Amino acid sequence: MLKAPLLELLGYMILNHQDHENKKKNEEMRIWINYLSMVNSHPLSEGSKPEIKESRRKFIDFIQPKQKVEDESPKTYEWDFKQLNQIKSMQEGG
Numbered sequence: 001m002l003k004a005p006l007l008e009l010l011g012y013m014i015l016n017h018q019d020h021e022n023k024k025k026n027e028e029m030r031i032w033i034n035y036l037s038m039v040n041s042h043p044l045s046e047g048s049k050p051e052i053k054e055s056r057r058k059f060i061d062f063i064q065p066k067q068k069v070e071d072e073s074p075k076t077y078e079w080d081f082k083q084l085n086q087i088k089s090m091q092e093g094g
Helices: 006-041 050-063 081-091
Strands: none
Touching: 006 050, 006 081
């Protein structure tokens, strides 16, 4: 049986998910910045083989943080109000 109000639990779950996504994005950016600093300190020479250039391009495409295209429409959630009312009544002891 739940002892906390349902809306607080849902809010906590949403915040926890957002926190996880932010940590993931920060790690991607850290890897990208680290790579850029290494590349700029050791650039490819003019006579590098095409295979090396191609493999570097593929690696860059792989680790470069993806720009997330935001949907124009806001997120909508579907709520089961019947179940929500049942849980509220259980919490109130009824």
